[in-house]
Structure formats: structure tokens, C-alpha cells
Amino acid sequence: MSHTAIHATRGKDLGVALLAGVLCGLIGLAPWLVSGPRLPLQNLWAAEVPPEAMPLSLLPLSQYKLVTLVTLLAVGGAVAGVAVRLLFPPRRWPPARRRPLAWCAAAGVLLVQLFATIQAFAVLRNGLVDGDAASDLYFGGLLAGVIAAIIAGLVACLLLSATSPAVVALGVGLMAVPFGNWVSAWAADTASLGQLTPAFFGLIRWLPAVLVGLALAWCGFRPPVRVLVWVADLALLWVVPALFISVDYVLGTRIRPGDLAEMLLMSRQILAATLGPAGGGGLSVLVALAIGLAGTVALEVLRRRKVTSVA
Structure with a gap:
């Protein structure tokens, strides 16, 4: 194959990864x-308006939606990492060629998220x-929360597109809970409530544990x-x-803006309660471990x- 053809093929692959x-x-x-992306009602809005009169926004900017923001932005990067693995399998592509493709995919995610961020914050x-x-x-x-979520998504993209099963398993552990939240949000926003049974959401509740368990099985001990x-994944x-x-609870209360001491105190209390036996996290860890x-x-x-069969 000529150098021109090689460069054309590489350029096509980079374009596919970017897209x-x-x-x-x-x-x-x-x-x-798909939910009708209007900016949520704001406590500090200059004029009092009904929800349907709020402007269109590509991100749900609100202190009550911070976990949702993290979920939407981080999962985008994670899905890109999986896409790189499917489009450019490690067994068929040497690391030197796959690495630029992973960065191109991350750049594509970043383009979308930067556009959404600029529009929403404007x-x-x-x-x-x-x-x-x-x-x-x-x-x-x-803005700081959105930037942190975008960075987390880019890290997840690179982890999940990596060659090493251990690195990929770490990426799954990082994104398992946000992905479970993303599936829940998608189900709640795209299906009528009458068609969603409690059993369905009960299954989604175990999705992160199942994903982590499967990733650890693939990773192994060797x-x-x-x-x-x-x-790390179980933690x-x-x-x-x-x-x-903890973040949802603390930011969902009417704590006086800027009262960091009170916010930290409340977050420690909620975090201690949710990490304990009543929080249910230990059962998820046991399921994933099993x-x-x-x-x-x-x-x-x-x-x-x-x-044995080969021998």
C-alpha cells in the first residue's frame, strides 16, 4: 500500500473516531x-416565570440537578470509550494506532459538551x-461541577478504550454508578410512569453491581x-x-449560599449514614464480589x- 493510501486510511479512521x-x-x-430541555426553575432568577416559560438549555443547570449533570456528561465519555473498543478492537489494532483514535473520540465528546456548556451557561x-x-x-x-464532570468523562473514555483488562475494569468501576443513574433517567424521561413497575427500577438498582462484578471477572487476579x-472497584x-x-441532599436544602461550614457538616452526617449498613452499599459490594x-x-x-484439549 502506498504512503498516500496509508495516510488516507488513517485519516478516515481518525474521522470515524471523531464522529x-x-x-x-x-x-x-x-x-x-428528549425530556424537553428547558432550564430548571432558579432560586436566583431575576424575573418570576412559570416552568414552561424558562429558556431552552442543553444542560439542566441547577443545584438540585448536580448529580444529573455528572451523569449526563460522564456517561458520554464512557460510551465513547466503549465505542472505540468496538470499532477498533485491541486484538486487531496495535496500541500505537489505537491511542490517537481514542483521543479523537474523546475530542468528539468534548466538542459536544463544550458547545452544550457554553450555550447553557450563557x-x-x-x-x-x-x-x-x-x-x-x-x-x-x-461551572466548576460541570468542568469536573467533563474531565471525569474524558478519563473514563481513555480507561474504557485501553488495551489492558485491568485498566478497563477500573473504568467500569468508575462509571458503573453514573451509568445506572443514566439508565434510570432515560427510563423515567422516555416512558410513561404507568408502564414502569417498581420491579423494573429494582433491577436497575442492581445494574452497577452487575457491571462491576462482570468487569472484575474479566479482569481476574493475574x-x-x-x-x-x-x-478500587468495590470501594x-x-x-x-x-x-x-449526600450531594443531592445537601444541595437540595435551603442552606444559605456560601455557608461552607454548614454544608460540610451536613454532608459528613449524610455520608456517614449512607456508608453505614442502612445505606445498602455493602449489599451491592457483596453482589459484585460474588x-x-x-x-x-x-x-x-x-x-x-x-x-487440556489442545495438549
Whole structure:
């Protein structure tokens, strides 16, 4: 193959990766976009308006929607990482060629999320009380949260597109809980409430544990350093839901803006309660651990049978 043909092929692959990233960024935002993306009502809005009169916004900017924001933005990056694995399998693509493709996919996600961020914050700034310290603090806090969520999504994209099963398993552990929230949000926004049974949402509640368990089974224990991935994933499965609940509860109360001491005190109390036995996180960890161990044993048995049959 000539150098021109090689460059053309590589350029096409990079374009496919970039387009995949753009689509995945849109998929991440889909639960919000299909729900009728109007800016949620704001406590600091300059004029009193009904919900249906709020302007269109590509992100649900609100202190009551911070966990939703993290979910929408982080899952977009995670889906892009999975797309890279499907489009450019590690077994068929050397690392030197796959790495730029993963970065192109991440860039595609970033383009979508930056556009959505600029549009949404422009709308928010136009409607907030001008020159008010509380409005400035609110605007800056939301912006910091959105930036952190975008970074988390880009990290997830690179982890899930990696060659190493251990690195991919770590990415699954990082994104399992946000993905479960994303599925719940999609179901709630796209189906009528009469068609969603409690059993359905009960199954979604276990989705993060199942994903983590399957990822750990695929990761295995060899080499032994992968035990650290098991510990990290199980810790994330236990801690991340508690963090989300704590953030939702604290920001959902009418604490005086800027009272960081009171917010920290309340967050510690809620976090301690949700990390305890009553929070249910320990049961999710046990389910993931059981799936991981059972899957590891099953894969090891299959591997030995394959070696025996070949011998």
C-alpha cells in the first residue's frame, strides 16, 4: 500500500473516531434532550416565570440537578470509550494506532459538551440577578461541577478504550454508578410512569453491581497486582452512591449560599449514614464480589479445559 493510501486510511479512521465521539456525547445528553430541555426553575432568577416559560438549555443547570449533570456528561465519555473498543478492537489494532483514535473520540465528546456548556451557561447568566454575589457564587459553583464532570468523562473514555483488562475494569468501576443513574433517567424521561413497575427500577438498582462484578471477572487476579483493581472497584461501588446521595441532599436544602461550614457538616452526617449498613452499599459490594469471584472461577475452568484439549 502506498504512503498516500496509508495516510488516507488513517485519516478516515481518525474521522470515524471523531464522529463516534460526537455521537456518544449526544447519547450521554439524550435523557435530558428528549425530556424537553428547558432550564430548571432558579432560586436566583431575576424575573418570576412559570416552568414552561424558562429558556431552552442543553444542560439542566441547577443545584438540585448536580448529580444529573455528572451523569449526563460522564456517561458520554464512557460510551465513547466503549465505542472505540468496538470499532477498533485491541486484538486487531496495535496500541500505537489505537491511542490517537481514542483521543479523537474523546475530542468528539468534548466538542459536544463544550458547545452544550457554553450555550447553557450563557442562558443561565442572562437570567440571573445581575451583580449579585450569591448569583456569582452559584454560577461559579455550577461551572466548576460541570468542568469536573467533563474531565471525569474524558478519563473514563481513555480507561474504557485501553488495551489492558485491568485498566478497563477500573473504568467500569468508575462509571458503573453514573451509568445506572443514566439508565434510570432515560427510563423515567422516555416512558410513561404507568408502564414502569417498581420491579423494573429494582433491577436497575442492581445494574452497577452487575457491571462491576462482570468487569472484575474479566479482569481476574493475574498478575496479583490486579487485586488492587478489585479493591478500587468495590470501594467505588460503595462510596460513589453515598457521595451522590449526600450531594443531592445537601444541595437540595435551603442552606444559605456560601455557608461552607454548614454544608460540610451536613454532608459528613449524610455520608456517614449512607456508608453505614442502612445505606445498602455493602449489599451491592457483596453482589459484585460474588459475581466477580464466580465469573473468575468459571473463566479459569474454561481456560484449563482449553489448554487440556489442545495438549
